[in-house]
Amino acid sequence: MTNPAPVGDWRVTTQSVADRIRTRVLDHVLRNNGGYMSQALSSAEIFAMLYTRIMNLGESTAPLVPRPFSGVPGSDNPDFFNGGEYNGPKSPEYDRFIFSPAHYALVLYTTLIEVGRLAENGLEQFDADGSTVEMIGAEHSPGVETTTGSLSQALSQAAGIAIARKRRGDTGKVWVMMSDGEFQEGQIWEAMSEAAKFDLDNLKVIVDVNGQQCDGCLDAENYVDPLTGRIQAFGASAIEVDGHDLDALDAAMSMETGKPHFVMALTNPTRGLPLFEERAPLLHYLRFVSNEEKALYEAAYEEMVN
Amino acid sequence: MTNPAPVGDWRVTTQSVADRIRTRVLDHVLRNNGGYMSQALSSAEIFAMLYTRIMNLGESTAPLVPRPFSGVPGSDNPDFFNGGEYNGPKSPEYDRFIFSPAHYALVLYTTLIEVGRLAENGLEQFDADGSTVEMIGAEHSPGVETTTGSLSQALSQAAGIAIARKRRGDTGKVWVMMSDGEFQEGQIWEAMSEAAKFDLDNLKVIVDVNGQQCDGCLDAENYVDPLTGRIQAFGASAIEVDGHDLDALDAAMSMETGKPHFVMALTNPTRGLPLFEERAPLLHYLRFVSNEEKALYEAAYEEMVN
Amino acid sequence: MEIVKRPHVENFIEWAKDKPEVVVLTADLTNSSEVGKWRDTYPDRFFGMSMAEQNVMGFASGLAREGYVPYIHTFAVFIYRRPYDQLAMSIAYPNLPVKFIAFLPGITTPGGVTHQAIEDVSIMRATPNVTVVETGDATEVESVLDVAHAIDGPVYVRMLRGEVPRLFPKDEPMKLDEVRMLSDGDDLVVMTAGITTEEAMRASKPLADAGVGIRHLHVSTHKPFNDPFILESIERSRYGVITHENHTIIGGLGSAVAEVMAEAGVGKKLLRLGLRDTYAHGASRAYLMKEYGLDAAALVAGVEQLTGKATGITESDLAEARVEATHSLAKAEAL
Amino acid sequence: MEIVKRPHVENFIEWAKDKPEVVVLTADLTNSSEVGKWRDTYPDRFFGMSMAEQNVMGFASGLAREGYVPYIHTFAVFIYRRPYDQLAMSIAYPNLPVKFIAFLPGITTPGGVTHQAIEDVSIMRATPNVTVVETGDATEVESVLDVAHAIDGPVYVRMLRGEVPRLFPKDEPMKLDEVRMLSDGDDLVVMTAGITTEEAMRASKPLADAGVGIRHLHVSTHKPFNDPFILESIERSRYGVITHENHTIIGGLGSAVAEVMAEAGVGKKLLRLGLRDTYAHGASRAYLMKEYGLDAAALVAGVEQLTGKATGITESDLAEARVEATHSLAKAEAL
């Protein structure tokens, strides 16, 4: 955005949610001496767009303060509850949210807080014993409907949901949020090919193309650059946009292409926290090596919030 | 080929091997009241090209008459032998053959017979109890170096061999023969992406694009037509040719592209046996439904051999 | 003995008639999984998927979350090997009602090592939330659908196809976690499942004639495995128990029985017959059953080993033994 | 008790120095699998593969066929779940020398259900040709490489990372298919593997003080499982045996012991402690060990159950119990 958006404009709300995602996650990482920082920096606008502008969700039906863990799903466990309740009721007209890269959970929880679906102190339960606010989200975690910590399974799951909804005539869409590393798994290409074959035009995917994975930078030439073309070759529509540009995201995420649709949000994993660039290429997880370093991040935090 | 090739030309040898593959397989299918017929019709030229023109193989080191089954591989089984011995010794300058769609085994065995690597009566052992001439080839079967009946695993295996050979400085190539249905499995796309990343230009793949799988026709619009483009998008080179045209195959299979190279041989699964077309789209396995039908195929056989 | 041709084909069509929630997914093995006619009968409830089994699991999980009950039909190996992670994480963990109709158990196919499901029971037993059942005859092929459908969660079914003997009367359907007693005797317990049941039935009469009393229990449920009749039977046996399974002896029926015995501290011997921790190869079923000790003769040899007595039974005694559909014997104690 | 920081890191570098055939493959978890420094030391023997585990298995199989010995390093779940078919068909069936260095066994990670390998021993035991070992301390982390390398075939190693206690002296390396006796007593046999060993060591002294004699056997080899000392120990025990495993109780250590007992017809009781056929969730190791009964207190409760006697041991007795590196006791009989 070149001109600041006028007050009352959706962009103001959405950008402020994105900004607050960044600062709250940094605050959390500082308190916990580490965490999934780059994911928040790269995907803040993505999550803000999904939850404030793009997805048509009902009110959360889950308690603001996250419930403790009540056992794994099973026919002998009537107490199990699903984290998807934070995204509102399942209903024909509403969209559904399927969250794929489970290690982005901190970003999702933070988003839920910023949009009023989760209590602020919910994050105090993050990675705490007996809590559902797990480090790697599972389907009891706030906002998480399916279990996807073994990466790249969500797209197939979402396609199954999408085909069921199509058969039923639901008007709501199925939104999937993915990371770029996930496209390395073969299952994604199986899912893509089948989703296209079954004409799942109600399947919408937003991908955080941050060029990062655990071992460092994704190979730009052999992997990141060709990714959009690969998706198109597999029969889906795919469009690249600046993943920090709200208008560009809005246009790309609102397209109706008659096919499963992938918005490739090209992002910067140190966006808003340039200090973090020094760590490149290993940005997957931030752990402070010294008190001096931590102090630098604390100072950066102060600057961000003021 | 518009003009018949002159005697002494490689095309004469190669085409006659291809023709004999078709007739011998039909003969076998008639004797056994069923079999993998379409695969022979579609891939006869592919196998003939590989074994008479393209691959640089040493003499077979295996007995002409196939050995009986001598147990599965294991540290307690010194008697195990590998079917790759039919393709000659492993040596830096020789090519290697990795056979992917294990249900094409009948075509492979027949090819070995036609090129003198397997005794004619070897086929009498086909699918017989205690034999290595298995219906779905495994790594004790003549010509079969790795176990690939769970489809789509061969490309990764071959890539592992190719990278080892590259490191060692071998000049020989690794040839893989694949079927088109195999590209439905996600593992293929994992292998392709990695083979390209590791610059495996010694990896050569010939694909029988016969447009067929077990359930009938492969989806032309959503699958077969885009396949070559998908492979290219994944960083390999791929070229489509008429899979029954020896010169076209020769040119495509001899290309050096500096990348893993895929020759997409577009083939006709009823080539040479037009009678079989009546069975379309279910061509995967031929089983005669009546004596009358069988008689028609017998007549067709007589016509082919005379 | 009646041989029923493709019992699943018509039965599944009829059974699914009033169950609109039932959908079928295949992975390019529709006819080989005996649902070609089902597809033609209920085209709008049929998903003919590509040969891409990982994705099939995910699709099925999504359909299940939306209220459908997916019946995945394919070969067993393409259910628990290629897509195991997806089966475990997308279906078993959330306990979704997906039913796996798994063809070609053990060595019932000449397709060789890549097509023979020899360790599926071990893997599915170790996977939480999965119920594991196995069909042993046409009656069980017909009645397993009710068993599977009634369970709130995923069910793995070792399924028979093609020509299937009818060993049990039509009015004695499979019941979850209940063994069938097919013959009785004091010397030994013999436990079988799937295709080994017919073998043990073939051996029962010659063994009785040779003075060896066998209590033959047919198992159709591998998990749960709580029928108290199993333990009671073993405890009262003179020489112990033989398990005879179309499966590796590690982790399947033999291990389930061992667990029950060791937990109870029963001082009887267990002899586990089956594939001795090995992959197999492609050959006819009869040949492989002989080679790997899954036939009646192997069972007789096992009986001789455990009792320490020669029976004098010959191969031809066994070949002549007729197998007829048998009502389950009333159990010693009402259960 | 000495705590060793990342014992694998330097040890593996040193060990691999004179073994040019050893290559390492990772799948985007290089540092998490403690081979970042190995990569930097031997860059030309290191293959940093993408997060595409199916293909990693195939690559490794090809390298193995060409004479290399690939050591695949990643999390356990990404070895036996996602690429199980490839592990089985491309590596196990041909018995290729690929070594799986499988991190995060059982509940040793807060990563939750998708990262916790709770059924890996069951699955790997059921897979022919695979040797299955588990490290229980720094000495075993250091010596398991020799064990794995000496085997002509695939080896699955449950590996510990990060801060690892040294329970066994450096000069007592892991030996294939040999249990270690860590304490002796006549009442009960306690069998542990991996992280439960330290728990049992913690419980031994208080139990002895309470008058309960425990023969504690540490298991580092799940398959093969033929050490005769196991059966001898169980036979001479007064009350039987408890297995305590960081794993589901179906198909792992408990089942292996049950198999041995039932085959021998030992009339002793087995109590299987471990995950009771359930997936877990994300939390700290200590929390999960308590929740799922993998800690010393759960073992004491198990002892009380099997002996039928209260011990009076409290949580604080256990907390105070010091664990020191112990030489294996001489075995009752020379083996």
Ligand SMILES: Cc1ncc(C[n+]2csc(CCOP(=O)(O)OP(=O)(O)O)c2C)c(N)n1
């Ligand atoms: C199937 C599977 N393999 C491996 C992992 C381990 N893992 C967790 S995150 C991750 C990197 C994935 O790439 P991406 O999400 O793009 O990383 P980021 O951008 O967050 O750095 C890996 C390999 C996993 N969770 N699932």
Ligand SMILES: Cc1ncc(C[n+]2csc(CCOP(=O)(O)OP(=O)(O)O)c2C)c(N)n1
């Ligand atoms: C992983 C796996 N899934 C399923 C099968 C069963 N299967 C055997 S052949 C085949 C069709 C594959 O397509 P293709 O080779 O192109 O068939 P064809 O051209 O021979 O008709 C299938 C699904 C298999 N062998 N492996």
Ligand SMILES: [Mg+2]
């Ligand atoms: Mg990324």
Ligand SMILES: [Mg+2]
């Ligand atoms: Mg084909």
